[in-house]
Amino acid sequence: MDLEKPAGPPAAAPAGEGCLVVAIRVPVRIVALVLVVPVRVAWDALVVAGRFLNDALLRPLGRALLWVGRAVFVWPFVGLWRYVLVPSGKGLVWLGKVLLVLPATAFYRHVLTPLGHGAVWLYARVLTPIGAGAWAAAVWLGRCLLVVPALWLYRWVLAPVGRAVAWCARGLVRLVGAAVAGIGTGLYWTARILLVLPALAVWRWVLVPVGRVLAVVAREVGDALGHAWRIAGYMSLAVGRFMGRLFRWVFVEPVRWVYLRVLTPVGHVVRDAVLRPVGDAARAVGRAARQALAAARASVRQARADLRRTLFGEPAAEPGKPQLTHRREPTGPETRTLGSSTTALTKD
Template identity: 65%
Template structure:
């Protein structure tokens, strides 16, 4: 069972820090904390203000500008493109086709193509043999007048002169190479003695220790700035929470208490004593108005019936019988409490 257990990983051992690192770390961290805390708090305040500005102003303004641009620019351009540019373009394309393209196609088919075929036949049957013969004559003439003299000049004059010049240049090159090699060695030793060795001593004795000290200081400053930024974040968060709590207790809680203790009862009182009676009065007035309108319609209808009766006389139809009550003798009436079922 012990063989199946994973090996225990020990954390890497840290190097012991020298007295210089410990002496630099504490004052650097204190100075960094003092310098970074106001910067972090200002940064957090700027971030909160930017977020509030974005949510409250920039985003609604951007949406309004986007809608305004869509209404004032995009939709007119789309309508212009759809109803003006496209029909005009189609008309111009058709006009171009009828005025220029069709005549050019006709000219190409009926005029240029036959002329071109005739020129090709003329070239193949007449000009090609003449050009071939002339080319052969010119080639022979150029060979005997240019090529043969140029070859003789190269073999008997240019090649020997070139070999002699190349041998001289090769000798001068070797001499210059030996001279430059000697000068280079002298310059190498002079540069080594006067520049390289002092530079090595300066690098080993001065720059390397100074660089190590600066690296330690830079590393400690970076660590101090990171720690100070983290601590400043916690401080800024605590200050923000304190200000939020203070704002809530100074402004939000009194407003909420005033709303609950004063505005809500006053609103309920206004609703019960003013709004509801006003609504009921409005409903009663509406109901009275509807009843008055119904009575007026009934009066108008009766007046029209009386006028029609006066003008045209009585009609021969009998009076309408009530639909809900039968017309028998022993039926229930409004004046009697007995019905046909309870009658003896």
């Protein structure tokens, strides 16, 4: 660390650093290390807790809230837009086209267009000649009554008066400029002597040395805080690893040992001695029950077939279709009878 005493002779201070810098650096770094270590440890603990809280609670909760928000807000509005508003909008567009656009187009084509053509003809054939004559007369009257008198008034009255006023204004501006220049020069030298030179002396001989000292102090404080923060990070990492190993040996390893050495053998014994025989017995009972149900269904089906054959006789065979015979009764002359001793079981 930076606070350990070096083994060899003390190294020379870097260029540009004097005894003041070295005297400030060591106590500032000690104080910064003492103050920053608890803050860094608490910060790392908060970061670990925040990551665990984010992974275990906030992220699943956010996903659930996002799904609920979609189900409550997004999907109803999407369904409303897709299945209600869009068909309604298309219907309104079609209705507006039928009720407004087509009548307006027909009115424009068959009413306004002929009126516009008539108005254009009236403007070109009637109003334009009348307007041209009226404009020529108005221009001639305006020239005689306004332009010619205005030109005479400007040339013989306003121009001489304007020249005299401009000459007087130029002289007045020159006089005011000379007065302002003299006053400004006096104020400049007065302000320079009374304000600028004392402020320059204070800046050069007071503020600059104090600022250099404060800059050195601020730089050393910043370097000390950086070193202290890094050292505190290493210490916090070591404390975190120690706490993790302690938690592992105190809680995880005993639970793992109990699971591997106790619960797993007990589970195997329970599985082999109890669950597997019970499962085999249950499967055997199920197979027996299925076989009994199948035999009962076959018996019921055979009894129903015998009853139907007794009441209604054998069904007539369709032409071209092979006749189905009962598999337990022989066909033809070998059929069992009450007076015959030859049956299907004793037949050679």
